[in-house]
Amino acid sequence: MDRTYLYRHRDLIERVHAAAAAPPEEGRIAAVSRASLRADLTNALERNRRLTVRVRELEKRLSESLGETAWKEAGLGASAGIDQLQRRITLLEQDLTDMRGQLDERTEELDAARAANRELTRALNQAR
DSSP: OOHHHHHHOHHHHHHHHHHHHSOOOTTOOOOOOHHHHHHHHHHHHHHHHHHHHHHHHHHHHHHHHHHHHHHHHTTOSOOHHHHHHHHHHHHHHHHHHHHHHHHHHHHHHHHHHHHHHHHHHHHHHHHO
16 A cells, blocks of 8 residues: 555544554564565655656657747748748649649640541542
8 A cells, every 4th residue: 555545544644643653562563564665665666657757758748849939939930921832832733733634635635636647648648
């Protein structure tokens, strides 16, 4: 049992304090057992581990926040104008892709028309 459990329950902690204040009975030695000390140590180590993990998480968040602030204050962060330009670039790239597709279709149609024209010219020349 962790000591914090006792401190959260006033009635239990009062009993513990009363027992500690009472003199030991004859023939008994008031001592802490080895098992209870190991349990306290195990609990303390686990709590220490959890707190260490939490501190690392908070340090990481603080570092990221300070880094972003410094980045923006130094003028290195993207401004609103840059974001608009990037959106415009994306739209123009999509339009370019569409136009290239249309150009490819028209090139194929032109090649087909030229091939048909060659065949017709060949057929006219052979008929003479």
